[in-house]
Amino acid sequence: MDPILVKILYALLTLFIVLNYGLLIQGIVPKIGARVGRRHGIPFYQAYLDIIKNYSKRTRVTHGIMFYIGPVFRLTGGIGLLMFMPVIFGSNMFQNFSFTGDLLLVLYFQFFGVLGMALGAAESGHPHSAIGVSRGLSQTTAFEFPLTLGVLSLAVQYQTLNISDIVAAQQGGFMHWSIMTNPLAAAAMLIAFLGAMGRAPFDVVLAPQEIPIGPPTEYQSGLLGVLQLNRAIFPIAKLILFMNLLFGGATSWPELFLKTFLIYMWSVFVGVVFPRFRVDHSVRWFLGVPLLIGILAIIVTKFF
Amino acid sequence: MGKEELEKRIVLSPDGEPIEIDPINDYFCQDLPEVEKKSSIAILEKFQNWARSRSLWVLGFGTGCGAIEMRPLMTPKFDAYRYGIQWRPTPRQSDVFVISGYLSVKTLKRVIRSYEQMQGPKYVIALGSCTINGGMYWDSYNTINRLDHYIPVDVYIAGCMPRPEALLAGFEQLKKIIREGRGEGANLYAENFEWYKANQKKIIKDWDMPDYNW
Amino acid sequence: MKELIDRLKTSYTVEDYIQQRSDLAHITVSKETAVDFISHLQRVEGYKHLVILTAVDWIEDGKFQLTYLLNNPEMKNDINVKVFIERENATMESIHHLWEQARTYQRELKEMFGIDFPGSPGVDKPFILEGWHDLPPYRRDFDTKKYSEETYFPRPGREKNDPATYMKQKLYPNE
């Protein structure tokens, strides 16, 4: 078969696995939370039901072309992010299209969906959407700074921006993982990770009680379904990125599931403990200690 | 009546030409609802109904004293989440509208607007006696007596007030109705739109919105 | 309180005076002097707080009673100034210049009783009823039951009972 076609098929397989994993994790994490609170909690397959339900809605409205393609941008952003990353280290099957660009492509491509979604939400003309976007963008700029410093520090450490090379350099036991070899960078990145996941305490962007769920407030039916698909894929793609950069990547799917799940739980734990930050607080917070850690990480890796 | 923002007005364009603005026509979609057919593939429709019944998103809108009865459902004691019930802050994403108690005329207007902004198929649970026959407010000058004259109701829960358990039972009933394919309130509304509208307009004297709020 | 009332009596015609409690007195004054009187209480006697402004419909006498309940936070006592006005074309001077919030009370009274307060800002705007066209609903000559039956599609078959007799019958059927 045509090698490109094979690649596409393997990429689709990756996408399928990740989508299901993402949907399941959306059910399982609340389930765990519920069990901790001695509740039954939602069924673990609830996310599937919600998506099917939303696609089965019979009416849908649109505010205009940008509103309509906003979710398309969003999902493209999510899938693309996954596609540009090597998922399983050492496997030819699950390298996706990582041959087409390095870490920078991945970092910048994150914004593709964010920007498209923001534009779509804004076309609805709903002030809450605009407020949500304003908050989201403000917060994003803030946590990206320590994140970048951390990533740069890793790049200095490994002298490459190639994700596969970074993963390769971490093989050979957990003592080789970046989080052990470059703890400062890892700290900066993991703090930024909290912001990137958009969970408490950094979830004022959605703020259901105040600005009804922020940007997607006007989205419904199939359009919301597309967004939900992205909600399953995009966080997992980010988790995979962090896993690759900090935790030695994964050589098999079970390892990937385990590692990403544990990384995910880090944001969950923080989220259940801390209350919500206001945007100006979180901006200042990210530009405080995490930023200093990031700078320190760069200085340490560069000079020592 | 003080709705000057909805009256026609003349504004000057940047070039200084006068433009007439008719807010109701210019700013609101004037389309009327249509009956949305069920899927022609029976099994698909059944599958969809199953999913719909297992994923009930409730609009977070409390109309009367019954609103307080909804809250316990989110607590560990009742834990409505296990039945696929969640609360959504926006009507665009909600399936179920729980009318929780008496409805004054003023609130009814907001209820109609929110109901119409929900996407079909959509369901209404009427909670408490007030929504059935006016309850203790039956002779009030300002509260409605029968909700089903204004929007289609799928499930009634009688009582003043019904306990959260009753509400849960009502949800179970609704699920059954949906699974049986009888949860067609939205289509009922579209079919009898003129009757509903006439009833609504009879009591809402200052009708300041389009006939259907998309 | 006593000496306060005496002091007031020297400069105002007090039509009626009831000392209900040691810290609550009801004073009736005429419609013409009422605003002057209230203003005196606010500015001179320290009744800085307007607790409520409401009305009572004395349909039999053809009068509305306006009730201005004032509170003196220093002395910790209240004075209820009662003013009787004609029920027909009821109007009263506005006191929004004394208390800004009085405009809201006056708007309510206009809507619910039909008492006009010329000059009170926004007094004609709807208060809680939107688009009300009938008699003001708090007037006692407005038949709310009839209105409800005509307007709100009463559900046929609805029974109603006198709660006292009904409960007695339910709880003590043998008595």
Next chain:
Amino acid sequence: MVNPIYIVAVLLGVAFTSGFFSKKGKNIAGYLSMLALGFVSFVSLQWLHGFLSEQQAAAQIFTTAFKPPFSINLLMGKEEAVFTSLINIMGLIGGLYLFRKLKETGSNAFIALLLLIMGLNVIVMTRDLFNLFVFMEISSIAIAGLIILSQNVKSISSGFKYMLAGGLISGMLLLGTVFLYYFTGTLNIDGMLQQNLNLVKGSSVAVFLVITAIVLELKPFPANGWGVDVYEGADAGISALISSAYATASVYVFMKLIPVASEQFQFLIAAIGIITFVASNLMGLRQSNPNRLLGYSSISQIGLLMAIIGLSSVIGESTNFIVISILVSHYFAKAGLFWISGIIKTNSIRDWSVLRHSKILLVSFGIFIFALVGLPPFPSFFGKWELIMNLSGSHNFIWVTAILVGSFLEAAYMFRWLGYAIKLELPSEIKPVIKLNKIIPVILFAASVITAGYFTGMNHEYGKLINYIPLAFALAFVLIEFLPVFIKNTLAIAGLALYFYLNYQSYTDISRIFAAIFLLGGILTLLAGYAYKGKRLGFFPFALMMFAGLIGLIEAKSTLEFFYAWELMTIGSYFLIIRGKKSITHALSYMLFSIGGAYLIMAGLGIASIGKADLTLSILHQVTEYAPLVFILLAVGFMTKTASIGLHIWLPGAHAEAEADVSPMVSAILLKAGVFGLLILLMAMGEQFIGKVSIPYLLSWVGALTALMGNMMAAFQEDAKKLLAYSSIGALGYAVFGLSLMSHLGWLTAISFSITHFMLKALLFLAIGGVVWRLKTKDMYKMGGLIKRMPFSFFSVLIGIIVLAGVPPLTGFSGKWLFYQAVMEKQWFLQGAVLFFSGIIAFLYCFRLIHAIFLGQLKDEHRNVKEAPFWILVPQYILLAVLLGFSFLPGSMLKPIGNMLLPFLPDGAIHWNGQLATTVYGYWNGKTVMIIIVGIFSVVFGWLWFMNRKARKIKQFNIVYAAERPFRPETTHFAYNFFAPYKKAIGFLVAPGITNFWNRIDEGAHAVSDKFTKLYNGNGQTYLIHIVAFIVVIYLISFGGF
């Protein structure tokens, strides 16, 4: 040749004859005088022509058989011919200007004028000290007579002060003359020069007296209060005579006598001159009366000439060229300005907007201002250039600094004045009466100063090399201003295209890129000009002048050509910027920063030329002395154009207020001139160090902080064009950083970034300009929902911001990717992180721009608004096509640039395999990224379309609004103070500290100026005390101090 003695004879004769005419015959007296002046002008011009064609030898003339001092001893040499020509022409034209005035006063006035001119002629030509004294007295009295003849209180009092000061000065001169005669036994200046006066005991006092008297005649600071009062009090026509003719003569006297003085004394005089120059210009800042302002300016110019003559031993043989070129500019400009002032007759420079009633006067006014300030193509430009080159070439940095500071101050008030005239509201009550006899002199002089500029250039070694064709092309548009926009625009585009086609092959690689940005960019932005109707007066000459300057930068071979082009570009862009509605202050600050920057460049080039015989641009390659200083001066000069942090405050206002197609010109194109300058600087000089710190390293921080500040400010703007303007500042920060990396990747980033930025900023400015065109507002919160009305503009902005934000797959990402590879290579991570952070902040304003304008709620008044004009969309879509092309095939842009850079930075760290770029650190394939993303996008879109095809289109108020409905679009559109939480969190970083800094400098200068002006209280006695004190101080310095 007519014997120059006839000059004296005719003038004297006519003056005597005029005396016989009664009041009735004053017309005849007037015409006779004019004839006489015409005749003498002819005589001197004839001599001048003779000297210029080099057929004539200098002639000595003695009037009688007696020897001097009893006869008049005249010398007519080349210089004398020049100076007498100037004086006589001034007499003729000034007389014409004053004709009515003098006629009213009577024939005496004509006599005074004739005597003045006669006196000045002799002053210039005489070689005899006593003659000099006598004729200085004659002309002094004639001037005092002319002043007093105006017969108003102010002029009489100023005439009196003039007499007082004149008496004191001539007393001193006479004393000095007597002493000199005593010591040397001759009164002939040449005779004195032959004796070495320094060796003659006691002669120094005599020299001191004579020279000091002459210096005082030139009105040095602070003993010049009387002079200023004269300029202010006298009739403007007479002030013109004093300022041009009398000053010309005095300067020449000074030139004649200065060799008598010792070298130390000459330096002292030069110091006085430079102090006068700086102080008078400082005081000029505070003036609001036009005549007084011109008075200060005159004094300062003479002060500068004094300094130059005093420094002649340092400057060497080009002194004469410098003096004459500066004097000529001053002569024409000051006379013209005084005349215009006489026509306008207002007491405040704020009322000069009445000039707009007469286009020709306004144009002349502009010409005079530019000539005075020393911008090309006027004579003083070359003079000043030569001066600075010579002074800095001989290590006289303090003098250079003082001259540049003084010139800068002068430029400040002159351009403020010009701005007032061009932009301030027309005062309704004043309507100038324009009479033919007054306007003709103005026009004549304006034309002459341009011609003089050309000839000065031709007489300069490198001035000859300048390519005047582009400038001539631009100026030709002045002649066809009456044609409609369509024709002029077509001609302009054709001109640019033809020029590019003819010349592009002659440029070197990198120059060609910038030539393409400048010229093709110019064509693109000019395309938008078709949208304008009518004539668009004053646009094309200046736009083309700017492009002429830009192309001149690329073609420049010598430093002078480069500097000439730089200034030309500044002039053109100044007028483009001042066309905007509220741009008066912005244009001024633009001009001041530009001139300041230009002076730094001039000084830098001057220092670079130390020890170089040949002033080509290649001298930058071989700077041996003061290389870091040269580097810093030039870099800071160029960074005024790239608007780097600290030097940026002119930009936002200037770009924001400009017209729809001017904004892209100045933002997308003009700023690249700074990048080009930095690029050639870095190419030539490489890395320089201050101590151990590398200057490019500092530059990298400047770039990073500029980017941060620019982008953050952009995020907080309410004005769409200001937002873009700040974004330009930020973007240029990237370019500066890229250049500062001094590596192949860094420069590749910088150059490709410049190209991309040019395209996207032109795109965005045009798109926003189109929106503003239709909406007539720039405030974003007043817009909204325009996607429905202006879909094409929306698409432009959409692509523009995606490129700007650097999101893959569009070409903006290539810049970011290269940038990181370069940062990795250079290991400047902290700056890199700051830049990355700025890049993220770009999202904030990008989103805000598109949201507040195109998304959200459409406002009432915009419901019928039309799409932007077709011709504004055309260049946008051309740019879009190119941008998308580069996005798909990034290698097609980057590979050639990389190859061009190879000769300079051979370690090309980037390898291409098709569209796959690889460095040691990473890899990226623009083409496949594009294919993959488009593929995913189409699949997802198809899926959504399939699931959702029946979506109902609803309107703008059909939103869920907590069960209510929106009130009005204005209250529903969330756009004002969009990033409020962000501002709350880190807004303190963008507090206007830098603007405040410059404002404080401005206030400080004005305060000092205020203090100085208080010296002049208008009292004649005080002025005498000043003069005496001045003499004493000078005496003490020259005899006690040394």
